[in-house]
Amino acid sequence: MNEKIDKIVLSLKEEMFKEASNLVKIKSVQSDPAPGKPFGEGVAQALDYALKLGERLGFRVKNVDGYAGHIEYGETGKLFAVLGHLDIVPEGEGWSVDPYGGIIKDGYLWGRGAADNKGPTVAVIYALKAVKEAGVPIKNRARIILGTDEESGWECVKHYFEKEEKPVYAVTPDAAFPIIYAEKGIITYRIRMKRDLSSSGKIKVLRFEGGDASNVVPQSAVVELSPVDDETMQKLKTFRARNNARIDWSTENDRLVVRAQGKSAHGSTPEKGINAIAALLDFLRDLDLSEDVKTFVRVLASKIGYETDGSSLRIAGRDCVVGDLTVNLGTVRMNDETLEATINIRYPIYYSEEMMARQIKEALKPLDVEGEHHLPPLFVSPDSELIKILSEVYTEMTNQPATLLTMGGGTYARAVPCGVAFGPLLPGREGTEHQPDERIALDDLVTVARIYAQLFYRMLTLWE
Incomplete structure (x- = not known):
């Protein structure tokens, strides 16, 4: 360990x-995108702030x-x-603090992005600052x-590496210590069904929506029905979600x-979550709905x-290597034209994505299924030079063995x-990422x- 740098x-x-709090x-x-701001105003502000921070600390930035x-x-070598990210998932509900307050209390930094991934990214920037300030001779970059x-589609790094060179080795502070050497494959499927407003049914669904993103277990969901009849109310009063989601309701006119x-x-x-959409699908599946909505609900409820x-x-x-496949039913939306849901799947390294997609499409018929945001699995040999270097650094700094881990999350x-x-x-x-009171x-x-x-x-x- 270089003690000067550590001090x-x-x-x-x-x-x-x-x-970190400011970020x-x-x-x-x-x-919504704008000129020079492909992911919107807030994301552009965060990037600008981080680059200006790097510039203030004496680094070249771009x-x-x-x-x-x-x-x-x-300059050479x-x-x-190190790859970090400045975008965040929506804050969601259930916070005890302002999710954008950058609050420091009780020994924690609180807020959306505190852990995923703004806080760690700032820590890395200051780590590099310490090396620069120490004035040690360097031969690499x-x-x-x-x-x-x-959090959405990785268009950022796709574009970046079309313009900039790729590193020989890289790490990302966006998961867990000691070392994540393998990650599951990740793919989001968008599931759609065209509405048939002429289809009949005793109960009409006026609104059905839930979830903020495909890669977050939905904390809340809502459905609006009309008319209000005694049979529906009786089913509602006796309904208990099998995942223990809390159900409440209100009536107004019809x-x-x-x-x-x-x-x-x-x-x-x-x-680890409680899926609010799954609970509403369970409730809706036995109601006398219009045929289009009934089909959509029946397929999602029975197959997911x-x-x-x-x-x-x-x-x-x-x-x-990485263990079990997982499926997250992340969002559901409807309008006068379509019914739509998204699922986020994390699959084992040795799976065939092509065969899996074929089976999903068959299982969800007659709904339309389209894959998007696919990230193939990651595997780096435990015998590689990179793993050896990281293991030595981690053990030196923590006095703990550098156990090799796997994960279902996807990183840069x-x-x-x-x-x-x-x-x-x-x-x-x-881990509090993607949850209320992230810290x-x-x-x-x-x-x-x-x-x-x-x-x-x-x-x-x-490094040679």
Whole structure:
């Protein structure tokens, strides 16, 4: 360990906390594009803030057409990169603090993006600052690449690497320590059915919507029905969701509004959440609805419903590296033209995506199914040079063995020739990403910065 660099990291921690807080205050949820702002105003503000921070700290920075940017140190040699992202999922409901307050209290930084991924990205920036300030001679280059579309479609890094070189090795502080050497394949399927407004049914569905994103377990969902009859009310009063989602309702004139309240979780671990959409599908499946809505509800309820393992889709399975396939029913929407839902699937490394897609489309007939946002699986050999370097740095800084892990989440490690996820979640810590009251311990941010400072030192000065 370079003790000089480590002491500098500790001296910068209060400044680091302040800048991480400032970045959390920017609501960088994807919105309508504008010139030079392909993912909307808030995302562009976050990218601009982070690049200006890098510039203030004495680094070269570059904005690549508003899609992404980088902070760079070093002039020659091999390129090592750290990839973070500045976009966030919507805040959702259930917060005890302002999700965009950048609040620091009780030893934590609170807010959407505090852990995923603004706080860790700022920690990495200050890790590189510590190496620069130490004045050690370097022979390689380091880039902190700032993505802006990680939560939605990865168009940011696709565009970035069309314009910029790819690193030899890279890591991302967007998962967990010690080292994530394998990640499941990820694909979102959009499920649609055209409306038939002439189809008959005793009860008309006026509104049906739930969920914020395909990769988040939906915490809330709502359906509006008309007319309100005694039979429907009796079913509602006796209905109990099998996943323990809370059901409440209200009536106004001849309309019944039914709400389901569940629990959000990351789409990679849908079994940890309570899916509000699944609960409403269960309630609706026995009602006398118009034929189009009835078909849509029946297929989704019978082939997905409360399940998170794909059993009824006939795609359930596992492999010896990353484990079980998972399915998250993320969103549902309707209008006068279409009924639509999205599912997010995390599949084992040795699966055939082509065969899986064929089976899903067959199982969900007569609904239309289209795949989008596909990320193939990631696997980096445990015997690789990158894994060896990361293991040595992690063990040196924590005095703990660098256990190799796998995950269902998807990180920017897949965007480069050889990359893995490395932090920020320390062993035994609770993951709060994509949930209400997202937060990260200030002490853990310091640990991330300390580990990454030594990693930068190793890659900039010793890597051959």
